[in-house]
Amino acid sequence: MNPLIPLGPSLAAACAGLIAYGAVHPRSQLFGPTLCRTNFPRKLAITFDDGPNPALTPKLLDLLDKHNARATFFLIGKYVRECPDVVRETVARGHLIANHTDTHPNLFWLSPGAIRAELQRCHDAIGAIVGSPPKWFRPPYGFRNPWVVKTAAELSMRTVMWTLLPGDWKPRPLESLIASLQPIALNAEQNLSNPKATGDVLCLHDGGHRVLNADRTNTFKALEHWLPRWRDAGLEFVTIEEAVRTAAA
Ligand SMILES: [Zn+2]
Secondary structure (H helix, E strand, C coil): CCCCCCHHHHHHHHHHHHHHHHHHCCCCCCCCCEECCECCCCEEEEEEEEECCCCCHHHHHHHHHHCCCCCEEEECHHHHHHCHHHHHHHHHCCCEEEECCCCCCCHHHCCHHHHHHHHHHHHHHHHHHHCCCCCEECCHHHCCCCCHHHHHHHCCCEEECCCECCCCCCCCCHHHHHHHCHHHHHHHHHHCCCCCCCECEEEEECCCCCCCCCCCHHHHHHHHHHHHHHHHCCCEEECHHHHCCCCCC
8 A cells, every 4th residue: 555645635635725825815925926015114005996986986085185095996997997087086186096807807717818818908998097007916805826926017017915804895884894994003003113014005995896886885984983093093094106115124
């Protein structure tokens, strides 16, 4: 009897575990380098996925303006073509526009050619409206495989993940969403005096990938609650580009 045979299933399970980690863990670098943190504890990068959303994004832009906040919007290409005015307005208010694929598939299961097509179509849709292609990309659901980050890099985009994903798309009481954003303030309290600390990248959703005009009222209300408090805690709200402009001390 081959003594290695019993190792087969456990080795396969270990490999499967490693692949799962590389594919979904936000800070895994297994399938290529990704940006997960800002360079300075004072800089909070608030990011929004799955827009543009005519039902929320314009209101959200007003709220961000009120608090002098700049953010990064990872857009779905098919919505960009449907709502070009919302995209133009987002850029005009000083926010950063980024690529979140054309139709929001799980890229883990797609071939290199299909991944390229998804990224390229969104790239082109944004470029046609903004005048220049996006430099930042986030994979839907955070799923990567060996080709995703590489394909984004070939299109001159860096891949962005997050430090906090509070699950604002889930139906739940507002109080629960507000509570799940508490780590941002706690991290600020602990890290602001440490020059070697990094800052958070927060992943929220102003849209919904299944339908345009998704209800994201709770996301809006949670930010209404937290933005002034985060400001009082000493945080600045910056785009991903600004978050990495200066090297960490
Ligand atoms: Zn998404």
